[in-house]
Amino acid sequence: MIELSGIRKAFNQGQHNEYWALNGIDLAIEANKVTALRGPSGSGKTTLLTLVGCLARPTEGRVRLNGTDISGLPERFLTEIRRRTFGFVFQQFNLIKGLTALDNIILPAYPTGRPRRELLERAEGLLARLNLGHRRAAKVEWLSGGEQQRVAICRALINDPEALIADEPTANLDTHLAKEFMAILEGLAGEGRTILLTSHDPLVTESDVVDRVVEMRDGQIVDER
Numbered sequence: 001m002i003e004l005s006g007i008r009k010a011f012n013q014g015q016h017n018e019y020w021a022l023n024g025i026d027l028a029i030e031a032n033k034v035t036a037l038r039g040p041s042g043s044g045k046t047t048l049l050t051l052v053g054c055l056a057r058p059t060e061g062r063v064r065l066n067g068t069d070i071s072g073l074p075e076r077f078l079t080e081i082r083r084r085t086f087g088f089v090f091q092q093f094n095l096i097k098g099l100t101a102l103d104n105i106i107l108p109a110y111p112t113g114r115p116r117r118e119l120l121e122r123a124e125g126l127l128a129r130l131n132l133g134h135r136r137a138a139k140v141e142w143l144s145g146g147e148q149q150r151v152a153i154c155r156a157l158i159n160d161p162e163a164l165i166a167d168e169p170t171a172n173l174d175t176h177l178a179k180e181f182m183a184i185l186e187g188l189a190g191e192g193r194t195i196l197l198t199s200h201d202p203l204v205t206e207s208d209v210v211d212r213v214v215e216m217r218d219g220q221i222v223d224e225r
């Protein structure tokens with residue numbers, strides 16, 4: 001689905017603190033599969049996620065999405081592709097305090113111009129599917145960590161993306177909640193979504209739900225299974 005070739009990513013390029021977070025990545029993320037990136041802290045996993053999800057651009061190399069080279073597209077096209085193709089679940093969930101679960105979920109769908117009634121219906125459906133219907137009107141800061149993550153997952157799915165991207169999805173969860181997350185993941189994988197995540201957690205990387213584990217170190221891919 002997404003192919004990266006010859007990817008390098010520098011931060012603070014040309015400055016005294018220039019740092020190459022990714023250093024020659026060739027990777028094809030297969031459609032309808034669950035891929036996990038594993039590696040020590042600082043190995044470049046999150047940086048790679050942001051490039052796959054078109055949240056950032058590589059300093060060098062090409063990104064192809066379903067066969068089309070999107071590396072050189074202007075920002076507004078990239079934003080559109082990002083919205084249609086990817087849903088993101090961030091490690092800290094990045095929900096907006098003061099807004100209800102429902103309002104947080106429909107937020108990324110506003111730019112699509114779809115009617116609010118339709119969005120609410122879809123959001124309600126997602127909440128129900130993740131056993132969170134009863135919390136629809138709760139402000140997100142009232143929710144537990146596990147509930148907040150499920151709201152974040154609903155938000156990631158509101159635009160019905162082809163792919164879901166999750167950064168350390170179980171890092172803030174206890175074992176019970178992490179297992180619940182894996183069950184949700186299994187359901188999403190079962191409906192044919194492409195899933196890319198980073199994880200240190202053996203509960204994730206050794207799970208049968210994960211098709212492929214890509215091992216990173218020092219901004220490079222060093223192994224995979």
Ligand SMILES: Nc1ncnc2c1ncn2[C@@H]1O[C@H](COP(=O)(O)OP(=O)(O)OP(=O)(O)O)[C@@H](O)[C@H]1O
Pocket residue numbers: 011012019020021039040041042043044045046047048198
């Ligand atoms: N915006 C930035 N500016 C400068 N350096 C950055 C920036 N983002 C990341 N880095 C550096 O790039 C390297 C890779 O970071 P990245 O977050 O991708 O690693 P990671 O493998 O996801 O680590 P972790 O498991 O701790 O999240 C790190 O050394 C980090 O300090």
